[in-house]
């Protein structure tokens with residue numbers, strides 16, 4: 001079945017700006033934004049509770065089942081801080097957002113993170129964990145790193161992605177020629 005738009009994955013360490021970027025992109029392009037964390041909460045797609053991190057454990061299979069129809073239709077922007085469990089075939093392009101460690105530390109503190117949770121997330125960014133995960137999970141030529149330190153960089157990222165979407169549509173949604 002033909003997709004009516006590209007499927008885009010926004011991934012990266014918590015606090016790098018996935019949600020801000022995804023919502024703004026959806027507003028400007030008409031693509032549908034899906035926050036996987038919110039979806040899991042709404043539909044209770046969990047398989048247990050992590051005592052160490054005080055958070056629910058995502059049921060990845062259920063999340064994939066839940067998203068399958070959306071992805072078949074196309075035109076979805078998916079936001080999640082992990083990416084290895086999504087089927088590779090889903091995405092036309094993958095963006096990994098990156099933020100300077102000190103800026104990220106402050107953002108996560110402002111979000112109320114502290115102690116081990118704060119340290120682990122900043123370390124995740126230092127070790128480029130999500131970037132490596134994305135490169136291991138998708139064809140390298142569809143994985144792009146985006147710097148997300150300042151509002152100017154955010155705007156620049158939005159503009160580039162909007163242009164990429166327009167190009168995708170030109171290439172994939174050929175207008176029917178009159179006979």
Ligand SMILES: Nc1ncnc2c1ncn2[C@@H]1O[C@H](COP(=O)(O)OP(=O)(O)O)[C@@H](O)[C@H]1O
Pocket residue numbers: 012013014015016017018019020021107147148149150151152153154
């Ligand atoms: N490029 C950026 N420049 C400055 N602040 C940003 C940028 N991206 C995100 N932020 C801010 O950082 C915080 C975390 O952003 P958010 O979109 O919630 O990240 P994520 O969804 O990846 O956890 C928010 O307060 C947001 O306004």
Ligand SMILES: [Mg+2]
Pocket residue numbers: 018019020079
């Ligand atoms: Mg978010």
